[in-house]
Amino acid sequence: MIRYFFIIPLLLSLIWLLYLRANGWSIKQGYKGFVYIAVISAVIAAFYTAMMFLTGR
DSSP: OGGGTTHHHHHHHHHHHHHHHHTTOOTTTTHHHHHHHHHHHHHHHHHHHHHHHHHTO
16 A cells, blocks of 8 residues: 555645646746645655654564
8 A cells, every 4th residue: 555655746736736727827836835745745755664664564
């Protein structure tokens, strides 16, 4: 299941892009949202990596 976690940031980015387009905004105007998605996804990935290391999986 963990091997599919890369889909989460892709899906969130796609949803964000669709939201931007639906409201007539450019990608440049929504750049900060993509950065937030990347940072939050990296934190989640680091957490799961640490948990796997700590539990010995």
